[in-house]
Amino acid sequence: xxxxxxxxxxxxxxxxxxxxxxxxxxxxxxxxxxxxxxxxxxxxxxxxxxxxxxxxxxxxxxxxxxxxxxxxxxxxxxxxxxxxxxxxxxxxxxxxxxxxxxxxxxxxxxxxxxxxxxxxxxxxxxxxxxxxxxxxxxxxxxxxxxxxxxxxxxxxxxxxxxxxxxxxxxxxxxxxxxxxxxxxxxxxxxxxxxxxxxxxxxxxxxxxxxxxxxxxxxxxxxxxxxxxxxxxxxxxxxxxxxxxxxxxxxxxxxxxxxxxxxxxxxxxxxxxxxxxxxxxxxxxxxxxxxxxxxxxxxxxxxxxxxxxxxxxxxxxxxxxxxxxxxxxxxxxxxxxxxxxxxxxxxxxxxxxxxxxxxxxxxxxxxxxxxxxxxxxxxxxxxxxxxxxxxxxxxxxxxxxxxxxxxxxxxxxxxxxxxxxxxxxxxxxxxxxxxxxxxxxxxxxxxxxxxxxxxxxxxxxxxxxxxxxxxxxxxxxxxxxxxxxxxxxxxxxxxxxxxxxxxxxxxxxxxxxxxxxxxxxxxxxxxxxxxxxxxxxxxxxxxxxxxxxxxxxxxxxxxxxxxxxxxxxxxxxxxxxxxxxxxxxxxxxxxxxxxxxxxxxxxxxxxxxxxxxxxxxxxxxxxxxxxxxxxxxxxxxxxxxxxxxxxxxxxxxxxxxxxxxxxxxxxxxxxxxxxxxxxxxxxxxxxxxxxxxxxxxxxxxxxxxxxxxxxxxxxxxxxxxxxxxxxxxxxxxxxxxxxxxxxxxxxxxxxxxxxxxxxxxxxxxxxxxxxxxxxxxxxxxxxxxxxxxxxxxxxxxxxxxxxxxxxxxxxxxxx
Amino acid sequence: xxxxxxxxxxxxxxxxxxxxxxxxxxxxxxxxxxxxxxxxxxxxxxxxxxxxxxxxxx
Numbered sequence: 001x002x003x004x005x006x007x008x009x010x011x012x013x014x015x016x017x018x019x020x021x022x023x024x025x026x027x028x029x030x031x032x033x034x035x036x037x038x039x040x041x042x043x044x045x046x047x048x049x050x051x052x053x054x055x056x057x058x059x060x061x062x063x064x065x066x067x068x069x070x071x072x073x074x075x076x077x078x079x080x081x082x083x084x085x086x087x088x089x090x091x092x093x094x095x096x097x098x099x100x101x102x103x104x105x106x107x108x109x110x111x112x113x114x115x116x117x118x119x120x121x122x123x124x125x126x127x128x129x130x131x132x133x134x135x136x137x138x139x140x141x142x143x144x145x146x147x148x149x150x151x152x153x154x155x156x157x158x159x160x161x162x163x164x165x166x167x168x169x170x171x172x173x174x175x176x177x178x179x180x181x182x183x184x185x186x187x188x189x190x191x192x193x194x195x196x197x198x199x200x201x202x203x204x205x206x207x208x209x210x211x212x213x214x215x216x217x218x219x220x221x222x223x224x225x226x227x228x229x230x231x232x233x234x235x236x237x238x239x240x241x242x243x244x245x246x247x248x249x250x251x252x253x254x255x256x257x258x259x260x261x262x263x264x265x266x267x268x269x270x271x272x273x274x275x276x277x278x279x280x281x282x283x284x285x286x287x288x289x290x291x292x293x294x295x296x297x298x299x300x301x302x303x304x305x306x307x308x309x310x311x312x313x314x315x316x317x318x319x320x321x322x323x324x325x326x327x328x329x330x331x332x333x334x335x336x337x338x339x340x341x342x343x344x345x346x347x348x349x350x351x352x353x354x355x356x357x358x359x360x361x362x363x364x365x366x367x368x369x370x371x372x373x374x375x376x377x378x379x380x381x382x383x384x385x386x387x388x389x390x391x392x393x394x395x396x397x398x399x400x401x402x403x404x405x406x407x408x409x410x411x412x413x414x415x416x417x418x419x420x421x422x423x424x425x426x427x428x429x430x431x432x433x434x435x436x437x438x439x440x441x442x443x444x445x446x447x448x449x450x451x452x453x454x455x456x457x458x459x460x461x462x463x464x465x466x467x468x469x470x471x472x473x474x475x476x477x478x479x480x481x482x483x484x485x486x487x488x489x490x491x492x493x494x495x496x497x498x499x500x501x502x503x504x505x506x507x508x509x510x511x512x513x514x515x516x517x518x519x520x521x522x523x524x525x526x527x528x529x530x531x532x533x534x535x536x537x538x539x540x541x542x543x544x545x546x547x548x549x550x551x552x553x554x555x556x557x558x559x560x561x562x563x564x565x566x567x568x569x570x571x572x573x574x575x576x577x578x579x580x581x582x583x584x585x586x587x588x589x590x591x592x593x594x595x596x597x598x599x600x601x602x603x604x605x606x607x608x609x610x611x612x613x614x615x616x617x618x619x620x621x622x623x624x625x626x627x628x629x630x631x632x633x634x635x636x637x638x639x640x641x642x643x644x645x646x647x648x649x650x651x652x653x654x655x656x657x658x659x660x661x662x663x664x665x666x667x668x669x670x671x672x673x674x675x676x677x678x679x680x681x682x683x684x685x686x687x688x689x690x691x692x693x694x695x696x697x698x699x700x701x702x703x704x705x706x707x708x709x710x711x712x713x714x715x716x717x718x719x720x721x722x723x724x725x726x727x728x729x730x731x732x733x734x735x736x737x738x739x740x741x742x743x744x745x746x747x748x749x750x751x752x753x754x755x756x757x758x759x760x761x762x763x764x765x766x767x768x769x770x771x772x773x774x775x776x777x778x779x780x781x782x783x784x785x786x787x788x789x790x791x792x793x794x795x796x797x798x799x800x801x802x803x804x805x806x807x808x809x810x811x812x813x814x
Numbered sequence: 815x816x817x818x819x820x821x822x823x824x825x826x827x828x829x830x831x832x833x834x835x836x837x838x839x840x841x842x843x844x845x846x847x848x849x850x851x852x853x854x855x856x857x858x859x860x861x862x863x864x865x866x867x868x869x870x871x872x
């Protein structure tokens with residue numbers, strides 16, 4: 001849990017660096033600072049609602065609260081929400097996605113906050129899948145009121161698109177659980193009865209009792225073999241149709257053989273039955289598979305939630321100029337769609353306005369707005385900024401760029417890593433060889449001792465099933481990916497983790513990866529007797545709607561004045577009327593000041609005189625120092641190779657203690673640098689933002705892209721860090737190393753086990769139940785060993801404790 | 815050994831009840847979210863003595 005310090009340089013609610021003038025609210029007797037009004041009022045509400053425990057329970061900071069929240073009125077329209085709302089006994093129910101939920105405490109908070117609202121019948125939030133379920137009474141409240149409450153706490157709701165698929169996944173998971181439950185309970189009973197038979201060592205049991213026990217065992221083991229074991233049987237049928245031998249064939253045939261032979265023995269009253277082997281086999285393998293699947297699902301649910309966050313409603317302009325709201329699915333190619341400022345673009349299209357700007361963060365990760373001219377392409381999922389815009393729709397639904405990218409992510413996830421495929425191939429050959437050996441052993445034993453031939457062959461088949469071998473790598477990898485997803489890291493290339501474990505050098509591609517790009521007000525110098533607060537109010541008023549990246553420096557000014565007739569002069573500054581005075585804010589020359597023309601300074605003037613100089617600086621990421629220290633403690637060599645000028649690069653490098661610094665690097669030279677390291681035999685990890693540095697990232701052995709805010713699964717890198725924390729890099733590398741270690745242990749164990757068990761079984765030293773237990777235990781050992789990866793040892797460094805100031809003044813030239 | 819004729823069917827019935835209960839729990843959504851509920855018990859729930867928003871408005 002994060003320590004909550006009364007006086008920290010970060011926002012109390014969301015943990016972002018504070019602006020020069022933070023909002024303040026008294027929480028629990030201490031005055032706390034906030035980065036913006038949204039966060040402050042969220043915290044205030046949480047305190048008033050006596051939900052302050054949220055701050056104690058949470059393990060991650062909250063998301064920043066966006067004050068200019070969306071208009072939720074459309075969510076109340078029944079005709080539009082028809083497909084998303086379920087009617088239950090007079091109540092309504094909806095499931096929405098939210099991107100801000102980061103830990104269980106968020107879910108707890110949402111849950112409590114909604115239940116406090118009038119008219120809410122039931123509410124539930126799931127932090128793992130990012131879903132919020134709300135059931136309300138339409139007579140007493142409206143959905144828009146509830147959603148505004150959720151949004152005001154920093155969790156912006158989205159409609160989830162794949163409701164049906166979501167439901168299908170849940171049903172499938174539940175079916176697996178039921179299979180496992182039936183197998184567990186059934187196997188327990190079957191083994192109990194089998195035990196009764198085994199304990200009769202002196203053969204005192206009467207034949208009638210013995211047969212009674214056997215028939216009862218058939219009764220309890222049949223559902224286990226056929227219902228719980230159905231995935232294996234179905235897998236065998238699939239493999240046989242595809243004419244290949246796989247794990248399922250071996251598992252299912254061993255199970256069916258054991259079961260079938262036992263039934264025959266029961267009917268003709270033979271000396272042995274092997275029901276216990278069959279049920280144990282099914283139960284333990286099912287458990288191993290379930291664990292593997294669970295790890296996989298956690299990893300994918302988080303990508304899904306973000307990739308599918310897109311608007312559910314669109315505004316269409318009709319031929320007569322009137323507008324109507326329509327569901328996204330009703331939008332067609334050729335329609336004209338309108339967006340208000342702050343709305344997400346519903347489809348790909350061509351801009352009809354002369355000027356507009358869009359935030360393309362979801363597609364490209366570029367957090368500053370992109371200006372577009374009439375005729376430019378606009379993409380679904382981007383957000384319209386500053387002013388309303390209209391587009392002519394060109395692509396809808398699955399053809400939009402957003403959908404295509406989401407598909408790419410899914411493909412990357414479905415891809416089996418080469419190492420795992422190799423293990424599968426080996427296992428497949430192994431199965432074929434094993435079948436031959438089994439036949440040979442059977443024939444041999446027919447000659448030596450016909451009565452034991454079947455039993456020995458069965459034991460051989462069961463004990464030497466290479467399940468552990470084929471589980472060794474996938475379980476470790478999927479558990480590791482699950483752990484990665486929990487860290488907020490998405491692996492875009494399946495073998496990224498393997499490479500990462502071997503990394504010796506880390507190259508930071510840009511200064512921007514170490515600083516967070518957020519402008520901060522460094523200092524304010526006023527002239528002619530104006531006071532600082534006055535200046536900030538005027539500047540904030542002018543910048544408020546400019547959409548200029550520098551505007552964020554004034555985010556914390558809450559009592560800004562109103563500016564009218566604001567005119568933006570690109571490259572110079574901005575001018576507008578505030579309280580009847582025409583102000584100019586911008587470069588020295590624009591305002592008429594006699595100063596250096598430096599982007600790190602803004603000047604404010606009223607046309608006749610210069611009133612103030614505002615120094616702007618860029619803050620380093622709060623955790624950069626911790627992360628660098630942790631990386632060094634992992635024994636990695638660190639380099640900084642930046643396109644920026646020598647001064648700012650040197651300043652950042654010395655602040656963080658990076659020795660090997662290269663400034664003014666072109667992409668070609670960065671690539672050459674990476675190559676030269678690789679020629680020395682080093683394995684290089686590159687950290688960039690995945691935007692315009694894709695070729696350099698691709699040249700490295702493995703690459704990281706940092707993505708603030710919404711997870712940008714689309715960046716060109718092997719690993720995308722969706723969580724705004726550099727600390728994730730050392731954590732990921734440490735995890736990769738542990739994964740490699742676990743994979744090696746698993747392989748050694750699985751191979752050793754099989755090599756040992758095979759001759760023992762062939763020699764007749766192993767009975768079928770021992771075989772099932774041994775085989776399954778070896779599979780379980782492998783899986784449990786892999787599950788150790790979910791436990792995260794925190795990368796603690798000395799810098800953690802010594803960390804004082806989080807923001808350092810650093811300026812970057814254009 | 816006649817007691818077995820009684821006890822074994824009883825164990826089978828108990829097994830059936832256990833499976834039925836498990837299936838009911840799965841279908842009832844008990845296993846849908848294993849991460850959020852644990853945090854609920856970490857604090858005393860004093861929600862009852864707080865006025866709900868609608869009551870306050872009255």
